[in-house]
Amino acid sequence: MSEKKKILTITDAEWEVMRVAWATKETTSKEVTDILNEKTEWKSTTVKTLLSRLVDKGMLGTTRKGNKFIYFPLVEERKSIEVLSKEILTKVCSKKVGNVLESIINESQLSFEDIDALESLLKEKRKSAVESVPCNCIKGQCQCHIAR
Template identity: 75%
Template structure:
C-alpha cells in the first residue's frame, strides 16, 4: 500500500491527531489531549483510539516509556500533504484543476515567500502549458463530452 492509499483513508479526526504529532515530533496521548482540548472535547480514550488507528495504518510509530507510549510520525507531513493533493486531483476533471488551484489561492493567506515560490513555479509551468487541457474523465462523469470540439 502506498502512502497515497494510506493518507486517503485518514479521517478528519486522525488528521487533527497527525498535525499534533508532526508539530511535536514525539508526544504522548495525554499531550495530544491537552493540545487539542481547546479545539475538541475529546476524552483521553478517544485520543488513544485515534492514535491506535494511526499506528495500525502505519502513520505513527510507538516506543514505550515507563507505563506510557511515545508516539512519533512514520509518514512525513509534506509527504502526506502531497498525497492528499494527489488524491484530490484524481477525483476532479483535469480541466477543472486550474479552477481548483485558483480557489485554494484566493482563499488562503500567503506570505511573500509563498507568493514568490508560486510565481516561480507558474513561470516554469508556462513552458509546458497547453492550449486546452484534455479531459481525463470517463464519459458521463463531467460535461466535457457535451462541449463541441472546435
C-alpha cells in the first residue's frame, strides 16, 4: 500500500493514537492510554487494539524492549497532514477550492508569522493565477454543467 493510501485508512480514533506516537517519537501502550485518558475513556485493551491496527496498516513499527513493546511512527506527521488536507480538496468542485481555503483561514487563529507566510505564498500564487478555475467534476455532481 502506498503511504498515501495508508494514511487515508486511519480512523479518527487511530489518529489520536498517532498523534501521541508523533509527539513522543516512541511510546508504549501504557503511555498512550495515560496520555489519552485526558480526552477519552479508552481502556488499555482499546488502546492495544488501536496500536495493533496501526502496526497492521504500516503506520507504526513495534519492537520489544525487555518485557514491553515499544511503538514508533513509520509515517511522518507532516506527510500525513499534507495527505489529509489535500484529500479534503478532492471532495469539492475545483471551482470551490478557493472558498474552502477561505473558510479554513477564516476559522483559524493565526500568528503574525503564519500570516506573513500566507501572504507571500499568495503573492507567489498570483503569478500563476487564472481568470477562472476550470471545473473538474463529472456531469451532475456540481452546478457547473447545469444551465437553468
